[in-house]
Amino acid sequence: MKKKIAMYWGAGCGGCDVSLLGIHEKLLDVLEKADIVFWPCATDFKYEDLEKMEDGEIDIAFYNGAIRTEENEKIAKLLRKKSKILVAYGSCATEGCVIGLANLYDRDEIFNAVYLDNETTPNEKKIIPQGMEKEGIELPEFLPSLKTLEQVVKVDAAIPGCPPPSPVLEEALNALLEGRTEFGKEVALCDECPRKDTKPDKIEIERFYRWHEKEDDGSCFLAQGMICMGPATRAGCGGECTSAGIPCTGCMGPVPKVENQGIAMLSAIASIIEDMDEEKERAVMESIKDMVGTFYKFSTAKLLPYGRFKDES
Amino acid sequence: MAKRIGIFVCHCGINIAGVVDVERVAKEMASYPGVAFSTTYQYMCSEPGQNLIRQKIEEENLDAVVIAACSPSMHEETFRNVCGEYFNPHMCEMANIREQCSWVHDSEEATEKAFKVLKATVEKLRGNEDLEPIFVPVEKRCLVIGGGIAGIQAALDIADAGHEVILVEKEPSIGGRMAQLSETFPTLDCSQCILTPKMVAVARHPNIKLMAYSEVIDISGYVGNFNVKILKKPRYVDEDKCTVCGDCEDVCPAIVPNEFDMSKKARKAIYIPFPQAVPSTYTIDREACLGLAPLACAQCKEACEADAINYDMQPEIVEEKVGAIIVATGYDLYDKERLVEYGYGEDDDIITSLEFERMLSASGPTGGKIIKPSTGEEPKKVVFIQCAGSRDRKHMPYCSSICCMYTAKHAMLYKHAVHDGEAYIFYIDIRATGKDYEEFIARVMEEERINYIRGKVAKIYREGDKIVVWGVDTLTGKKVEIKADMVVLAMAVIGREETRDIAKLLKVAVGEGNFLKESHPKLKPVEALSRGIYFAGCAQGPKDIPATVAQASAAASKVLAMFSRDKLEKDPMVAVVDEEHCSGCGICISVCPYGAMQRQPNGKAKCIEALCEGCGTCAAACPSNNIEMKNYSDSQIKRMVEVVI
CATH class of the missing domain: 3.40.50 (Rossmann fold)
Structure with missing residues (x-):
C-alpha cells in the first residue's frame, strides 16, 4: 500500500520545498511509493483538509521551517497529531537555522528594526502588523522567540542541511519509506571534503582571515587561516561549498555525538592557535568577526529556545 | 567494575x-x-x-x-x-x-x-x-643532530658506552662554533687545541657513523622507534680517496668568501673549511664552482693525483632507524643589520664578536693580528659593546649569557696584542656566574686597565677615519663620547633558523630566539615534551662551553638510561580514537604536544600509545567528540560533574 506523506512550510525561506524538487526524477520514485496528501506549497490542500484527517492518518509528515508564529505552532501540533512519523526537514526545523539568530533579540527589538527604524521601509503610520483582522482573515501572532520543531512537539527524525542536499535527502527518503528513522553519516565533513588531502600535518593559525581577505589556494581552508566549520559539521553534502571555493558554515549541524556544534568548533579553533602570549591570542580571537554568526549560524535557536538571557538586575 | x-x-x-x-x-x-x-x-x-x-x-x-x-x-x-x-x-x-x-x-x-x-x-x-602497561621495543641507536661541541660530546659518551651513534652535521666539517673561537674564558685555553682531539675521536670511533655535509630531512615514528631520512649532499670529492694535499685548491680559479672565517677571508670553490676539519677532505661548493663539468673547468680534477674528484656525484638519501634523538643544532648571532642604533653593521670597522674571534685566531683571516678592517692598521682605540641585541625589548629580551665573559676576554687579548691600545667596554651589568668567572673579570678590570663603562650606547656614526660612539656612563651620569678605530658588538645569541625546521620534523616546541623548549625548565632541562628526544647545547638556550658539555653528557646519560632496557614501559592512560567516526580533520594531530596523534594512510587519526602522555588535549579539541581518554571516558566525567554540582 502506498504511504501517505505531507510537507509543510513553516518559518523559512522556501528553499526546503525547492530542495524536495531538487532530487529531480528521483521524486517520481518516491511518488511511486507514496501519495502526497498535504503540501500547501505545491498542491491545493487547505488546513481544513488536514483537520478532517484521522489522527495518525499521515504516514510521514515533513515539517520545514522553524516555529515563529502562532500559525506555525498550530500546524506543527496538528501535523503531529495526524502523523505517524514527524520529520524535522532542514536546518530551520531542526536547529533554527539563520533565522534562529533572531533569538539574540526580543520581539520589540525585532519589530523596531524591521518596521520602525528601517530606513528603507517607509512606515509613516508606524504600523506593526500584529493583532490585525480584516474580512475574517487574521494575521498570526509573532511568538516571543523562535523555536525549533522539537521544542514544540515530539519529533521522530531529522533531515539536516540548509536546505538538505540531494544525496542526504535521497538517503533520508529511502530510509523513511522503509520505516527507518535513523539515517545519515556519522562523521564530519572533512571525511568527504575534496580538499582533504591538502591538510598539513600540523594546522597552526597565526591569524584568521575572512573569506574575502585572502586568495584561496585550493587547500584546506582551516590551514589557510579561514574558519571552516567542516571539522564540526556532519558530512553528507559531499563538500558542495568547499568544492565551490567557500568554507563550510555548518548547515548540516553537528555530528550525532556532539550536542553543541559551536562550542566543539570553538574549542578546536582555540587549540590550534599558534603558541603565543595572551595578548596576541586575544587579538587573534578578536579577529573573528561575529562569533555567534560564525559558530552558531544555524544552531542559535536550538541552544537559546527562550532567547537571550537578560540580567534583570 | x-x-x-x-x-x-x-x-x-x-x-x-x-x-x-x-x-x-x-x-x-x-x-x-x-x-x-x-x-x-x-x-x-x-x-x-x-x-x-x-x-x-x-x-x-x-x-x-x-x-x-x-x-x-x-x-x-x-x-x-x-x-x-x-x-x-x-x-x-x-x-x-x-x-x-x-x-x-x-x-x-x-x-x-x-x-x-x-x-x-x-x-x-x-x-x-x-x-595493562604498554611496552615499546627500543632500537638502541642514537641520532645526534649537529656536530658542534654539544653533539660531539653526546655522541662520544653514547658511543663509549657501546651504542651506535649517527652524527649528522650539515657543514662539511664537524666542530661547530667552538672550532671558530680563538681562546676560551676563563682559562685562555686554545679553543681548537682542546676541541680537535674530540673531533679526531669522533672520526676514529667505531660506534660513530659520522655523516657530515648531510641534513636530516624527515623523521617519523616515536620513542624507541624513529625512522630518519638523511640527505647526504654531494661533495664531488671522495672522502676516502682525498689526501688533503691541496693541489686542487691551488689550481681552482673560483674565489668566494670563507664562511668559517665569517666571510673575512677568501677560499676557493674547492675547499676545506679549516685545516683540522673532520672528516678530513675537500668539498666542492657547487654554487661557487664554475661548472662541475670538464667543458667548463676541470682544473681540480686534472690536478688531483688521488683521482678523488667526481663531478657526477649525486645527492643520496640514507634511511636510519634509531631509538633516541639528541638535537644539538647550536646557535647563530643576531643579525647586526637589525641594529639601527649601531649603524646596521654597514661600516667595515664595526664588527661582530665572532668576526673579532676569527681575527684573534692564529688560523684566522689575519693570522691572529688585530687590524682595523677598513685600513689594515692597528686599531689604537677599540670599543666593545655588550648586550648588542640582548636584554633589549626591541630585539631579544633575554640575556645571551656568554657575552660578559668573552668580551672581557676580547679586551684582554686586545691589550695583550696592542700594548698602547685603549679598550672600552659598555655594559649593563656584569654577569660572571661560572666557576672562576668573577675572578677572571676582576683580573681583566684591574690588571689590563680596561675602561668599563656602565651604560648603553645610544648612537654610533662615522666621522672621518674614526667611529664616534655616544653613550652615557650611568654611574657618573655623564655623557661619553669616544672616537674609536674599531667597534666590536657582542651580538645576541639566537638559536639557528634550522632549529625550527628540525623542531617541525620532531614536532617539538620552539620558543623565543629559536630556542627549543624543554619539558620542564628545572626538572627536565634536557628532555623534549615528546619522549625519546633530548636537547644539548645552545639549541636549547644560550650557554657557555662547560654548560654545553655538561648538558650534552646529561642528554647522553638519558639516552643510555633508555638503552639500558630492552623495552620501555609506559602508563596505559592514553587517548583512544573512534576511528569509524573520525573525519580526519587533523585537529588532534595539530594540538598534540607529544606528536602522538598521527595520520594514517586512510586519513584518519591514530594515537601512537608509546608517545601519548594522556594529557587529554586531543579529547577536548576533537570537534566530533571522537576521542576518549582511557579511564576518563565521557560517561565517567559526566558522573563526576553530576555528583560535584
Missing part, C-alpha cells in the same frame, strides 16, 4: 586533619553507593599506613581503593604499587583533599569540598577498567 570500594582518608599529620574533619568524611562516605569500607590514618604513605591498606583489602575483600590524601603527583605510584599486589593498579585512585581542600579553604568549606572530591573520585573509579 569496582563493587567493593575501600576509602582511606589520610590525616597527613595536621596538614589535612587540622582543617578537614577527616573522621566525619570517613564515616559518612562509608555509606556512599559502592563503598564497602572507610577509615582514616595518620600517614597513609608510611609503611604502617600502606600495611593498613593491605590488611583491609584482604579482610574486607576490597576490589578498588580510593586514597583521600595529597596530589596524585606525589603518591599515586606508592599506592598503586600497594594495590597492585591484589588487583589491577588502575583500580586505585587518589582524591586530593590536601592541595585542593585543606591548604586552600576554611575548615567547613574544606570538609564539604573533600566530600565532593571523594564522591567524584568514587564515581570515576566505578567506571574504571583494568589497564
